[in-house]
Amino acid sequence: MEGNLNALTTIFTEFYYWVTIVMMFLIHVGFCTYEVGVSRRRNHLKTLMKNAMAIPLVTVTFYFFGWWIYFGFPNGPGIAGGLVTAPFAEAWNPLMGTHLSGVSPGETGVTPADAALWHRLNGVFWGAFLLFSITTASIISGSIIERARSGAFWIVAVLVGSVLWILDAAWGWHPQGWMVKLWGYHDAYASGVVHAIAGGAALAFLIVLGPRIGKFKPDGTPRDIPPHNVWLVTIGLFLIYTGFWGFYAACNIPLISPATIAGQITGEIWTATNIYLAPTTLSAITFNFLMSLSGGMMAGYLVSKGDPFWTFSMGLCGVISASAGNDLYHPIQALLIGAIVPTICYRLHYFVERRFKIDDAVGAVAVHGYGGFLGVVVAGFMLWGQPSSPYEGFAHINPLGNFAGAVLMFVLGFVPTFVVCKILNGMNLLRVPAKVELEGVDFALNHAFEASVRDVGAAEKAMMK
Amino acid sequence: MSTNGMESWAVDLKDVGAIYPFQGSEVLMVILGLVFWIGWHILQTRHENAEIEADMAADRSGEETRAAIDRY
Secondary structure (H helix, E strand, C coil): HHHHHHHHHHHHHHHHHEEEEEEEEHHHHHHHHHHHHCCHHHHHEEEEEEEEHHHHHHHHHHHHHHHHHHHHHCCCCCCCCCCCCCHHHCCCCHHHEECCCCCCCCCCCCCHHHHHHHHHHHHHHHHHHHHHHHHHHHHHHHHHHCCCCCHHHHHHHHHHHHHHHHHHHHHHHHCHHHHHHHHCCCCCHHHHHHHHHHHHHHHHHHHHCCCCCCCCCCCCCCCCCCCCCHHHHHHHHHHHHHHHHHHHHHEEEEEEEEHHHCCCCCCCCCCEEECCCEEHHHHHHHHHHHHHHHHHHHHHHHCCCCHHHHHHHHHHHHHHHCCCCCCCCCCHHHHHHHHHHHHHHCCCCCCHHHHHHHHHHCCHHHHHHHHHHHHHHHHHCCCCCCCCCCCCCCCCCCHHHHHHHHHHHHHHHHHHHHHHHHHHHCCCCCCCCHHHHHHHCCCHHHHHHHHHHHHHHHHHHHHHC | CCCCCCCCCCCCCCHHHECCCCCHHHHHHHHHHHHHHHHHHHHHHHHHHHHHHHHCCCCCCCHHHHHHHHCC
């Protein structure tokens, strides 16, 4: 009986994550829709392709090394211990393929217990983390539209999606991560781990890339470059909201026993947990996701005077800014944090645009970068003194730990991306020439399309007698 | 002869591990996958360079560019 219950729990967990992966894919449908809506007509196809191709590129590289980084680096290494062996996450291990519950010959380092745990769950855990990876990379994509070379973005997407974010996840989003252990870092739904790091990377890319032609007047005053289709922008953002809901579910463990957690929880009540294996409920995160979304939309409407683009973007920023603590906040707290932080981010976006001449076409640095950063900082104060983990000896949540963590997330996204973009720029691979930017990056594709339309039209007309 | 070593499902599943074909060649498969990934970036960069060169050479009068700008 116990064996069947364990099997049922494993299969339930496998199905649960599979559903979250499918839901999270909607984030990328949303990103594609949204970016096409924002870009001007002569840049549609390349904008769409730039974002869409991040999906396969981050997927294959996350298979090769991203998944292993998460399990190998929770100690730094060298901060709280050494490199951790994780044979089940090595790309050449049989557990990274179609697998039943036993140990295959040649599975070095894999115990029967490893095989029993990972044989069904490895692919769906990998898939859930992969969708976080693609999201992190895609956040940068919208900022740089209409002038960045696609190839440059794809290299940065691999760097951010399959290396940088998963390294910070190993540090601050792994149950044994050194930031959790030593600093009490708490970021349950990835305000910093996904969004601040992506915002930092986007800012670095934008600084090296420069603004779109015509964004700033000769005296430096910014021009508004409006979306060509606000309906697509709206649908895109609502799809991102929907996928984000799945993202929240994927950050939880749906059902686990205290014995399996092996921490300090007493009794025999099974529970859902956050990513740190500390108890929470799906009800808690449903309350708080919707309340922080509402706070962001309501504040966004007021601060932007009813501008649809910013109203919906601030809704997203509201969720991001409350995400660090949404496993533990009261819904009204989530509402207010989700309203106040986006208001600050909105102001910061326009300040940075005016002061530093940064052209962020979709406001991703504000929504994800500043929103994520401030969300982590706020959680440090709001959850001060609460346990960060069910394990003994971990630091408690505190403002300093979360502030230092937020800085680390932003910097970890910014610095390596800045260096790589500088190298790409030096090789003339970062930005399209000014003439191509004015023609539109779809110039060749549009000509081929129009030539085909003319050709087929002429052929059909010739058939009319 | 079976590519994954399974000749029958009359087995206890706790004794069965990997069930994909050609087990034992995982390292080779990873190398092939890495070559595919890196090769893709090289080919893509060449393709993009050629496309940009062609765009730079086109529309010297600027008429088509102006028309594209007018369409927003």
